[in-house]
Amino acid sequence: MQRQWLVTLQKLPATGRQWDKDIPKTLLEDQACGTVDVLPGLCGDLHWQLTLERNGGVFSLRGQWSGAMKRSCGRCNAQFDWQMSGETDRVYQFGIEPSDEESGSTCEYIMPPGEINLVDVLREDVWLAWKAGVICSETCKGLCQGCGANLNKVACQCKQEESDHPFAALRGLKLDG
Ligand SMILES: [Zn+2]
């Protein structure tokens, strides 16, 4: 574990801290680092701009991250680099969560000295931004339902064959007429 990604809230300088860094892919994929599930198939490092500030007893961790992940297109199955980005927005406080805390509170309670693993925070944020069924492009034509051809690459012959079929004309007939 690289200490540089661990922050201790109690040691935070009055001016807070700022980061504008690439978080290495190797670290985000390293199971020995942190407790949140590692990120699979990253194309490279993730970029993260982050600030940590203290206001009274409340610590805010805010920023933006971006990067890309290898995904399979939900339409054509081809692998592509899924461009992703998102926000980090967390609030920490020392202590134990009060039992009467309204549900939906976004504050996380942490025991002093308040050690936070930023690699875990980023992994969590990326998992929250993960979407099922992503597509390689808005204009992806997908696979032909008939022959499975990738219509982005080839023009399939299915439709033509269908209209040549001797029974194709029957489809237009009304049987109860
Ligand atoms: Zn596609």
Ligand SMILES: [Zn+2]
């Ligand atoms: Zn086809």
